[in-house]
Amino acid sequence: xxxxxxxxxxxxxxxxxxxxxxxxxxxFEEKRSHLRAVAYRMLGSLTEAEDAVQExxxxxxxxxxxxxxxxxxxxxxxxxxxxxxxxxxxxxRREESLETPVGIPEPLLSxxxxxxxxxxxxLADSVGLALLVVLEQLAPAExxxxxxxxxxxxxFDEIAxxxxxxxxxxxxxxxxxxxxxxxxxPAPDTDRGRQKEIVGAFLAAARGGSFDGxxxxxxxxxxxxxDLRETALGAEAVARQALTFQRLAPYARPALVNxxxxxxxxxxxxxxxxxxxxTIAGGRIVAIDIVADPARxxxxxxTVLEGLDC
Numbered sequence: 001x002x003x004x005x006x007x008x009x010x011x012x013x014x015x016x017x018x019x020x021x022x023x024x025x026x027x028f029e030e031k032r033s034h035l036r037a038v039a040y041r042m043l044g045s046l047t048e049a050e051d052a053v054q055e056x057x058x059x060x061x062x063x064x065x066x067x068x069x070x071x072x073x074x075x076x077x078x079x080x081x082x083x084x085x086x087x088x089x090x091x092x093r094r095e096e097s098l099e100t101p102v103g104i105p106e107p108l109l110s111x112x113x114x115x116x117x118x119x120x121x122x123l124a125d126s127v128g129l130a131l132l133v134v135l136e137q138l139a140p141a142e143x144x145x146x147x148x149x150x151x152x153x154x155x156f157d158e159i160a161x162x163x164x165x166x167x168x169x170x171x172x173x174x175x176x177x178x179x180x181x182x183x184x185x186p187a188p189d190t191d192r193g194r195q196k197e198i199v200g201a202f203l204a205a206a207r208g209g210s211f212d213g214x215x216x217x218x219x220x221x222x223x224x225x226x227d228l229r230e231t232a233l234g235a236e237a238v239a240r241q242a243l244t245f246q247r248l249a250p251y252a253r254p255a256l257v258n259x260x261x262x263x264x265x266x267x268x269x270x271x272x273x274x275x276x277x278x279t280i281a282g283g284r285i286v287a288i289d290i291v292a293d294p295a296r297x298x299x300x301x302x303t304v305l306e307g308l309d310c
Contacts, residue, residue, distance in 0.1 A: 024065070028057055031072050035079050037122050041147045042083035044105035044132045045296075046122075052082045076154065080144055080162050087140035104227050104293045105132035107275045109264060109300060110256040112196070123259040129277030129289045132258070134185040136228055138177050145170050146177035186281045188260055195261035198280055199254070203263065206242050207249040214239035219284035226290045238288065248273070264300075272297045 035056060039049035056078045068074045090103045107129055110119055135143050141163040148154040148162075156167040156174070163170055189195065198217050205213025218235035224242075225231065232241040252263040257277040265274040275297065279287035291297065 021061075024060055027071055028060060028075070031075050033118070033122070034072070035075055038076060038147070038152060039079050039083055040122060041127060041132075041135070041151055042080070042144065043086060044103060044136060046106055046108065048086065048106075052079055052086065055082050073158070076148075076152070077158075077162060080148060080159075084140055084144050084162065087143060091140060103136050104291060104296050105129060105136065106296050107257050107262075107277065107291050107300070108259075109275070110259075112254040112256055112261060114256070119259070127258055128185070128188055128260045128279060129258045129262070129275075129291070130188075130279040130287045131181065131185040133225055133228060133289050134181050137184075138180065139173075141165070142173045142177040145173040146181070149174045150178060186279065186286055189280045189283070192261065194283070195278070195280055196254070198283070198285060199261050199263065199278055202242075202278070202285060203249060203252055206246060209243060209246055211239050211243065214242055217285055219282070219286040222285055222287065224288045224290070227293050242288075252276075272300050275300070 032053060035053045036046075036049050039052040040046055043049050043052065056075055059078050060075065065071065065074065087103075094103065108119060108123065135147070138146065144163055145156075145159055148159050149156060156170045159174075160167045160170045163173065165173065201217045202214065204210075205217070215235050218238055220235050221233070222235050222238045223230060223233050224238045232238045248265050248267065251265050251267045253266055255262055255264045255275075257264075257275055260277060260279070262275065262277040264272050265276070266272050273292065275291045277289045277291075278285050279289070
């Protein structure tokens with residue numbers, strides 16, 4: 001990525017008389033939010049995304065960037081390569097493990113009244129939990145091609161060297177990924193008030209053990225996934241599954257889960273045991289994605305939900 005530049009500020013060369021370390025640190029901080037957003041979409045984990053961004057800084061500090069014309073593009077490429085290596089290693093571990101899925105998305109929680117500015121940047125373009133779940137099902141090169149091109153507008157001829165494909169083959173990778181995303185992660189309704197109404201009706205029905213009440217808010221083709229695994233398909237199957245968790249329903253608290261209304265289940269003791277992200281389209285719940293993996297839940301900041309009740 002060495003496209004046109006508007007001077008030293010956009011390049012990797014420090015202006016005459018400027019300290020190189022200070023110059024690079026300042027340019028890097030300007031790009032940090034963008035790099036975190038790229039890495040989070042690539043890895044589905046804010047913790048791992050932060051590690052990838054930090055690795056990019058280490059490489060920047062060691063590199064000779066005087067000939068780099070577009071420092072932002074160079075950093076995006078570095079982060080993408082780091083993430084691709086992590087995804088490939090994750091895929092290898094997944095193939096070795098027959099029990100625990102690797103790469104369960106790490107949800108981001110916010111109070112139901114809104115996101116803070118930092119999360120607004122990170123979750124722009126509706127990076128909901130359902131989308132992250134679908135991205136986890138893609139091959140590493142497919143995911144990178146789709147994320148960089150469709151979410152960040154990087155041309156295929158700049159992505160191709162990263163995935164070691166031709167631009168035409170890279171375009172095909174992104175196309176395959178796009179079809180899967182469209183088929184499994186429909187764009188959610190954005191009306192927060194409508195989301196609250198439907199999720200509230202779902203919880204009321206679950207608490208009251210009302211099978212018909214659950215059916216009334218579920219899309220006929222609704223899918224329920226727990227830690228990446230599809231556990232129920234179709235409104236009746238999802239409703240029956242939801243009723244098995246009736247005893248936990250009183251402990252559900254409202255939250256924005258990756259920017260979309262969901263719930264966090266926090267029994268007495270103050271530790272989350274599950275995070276549910278709802279995808280609502282056409283006035284019905286079309287997908288429920290649950291994160292129950294203790295390793296992913298351990299680091300959640302549930303203090304942002306203190307005092308809230310459904």
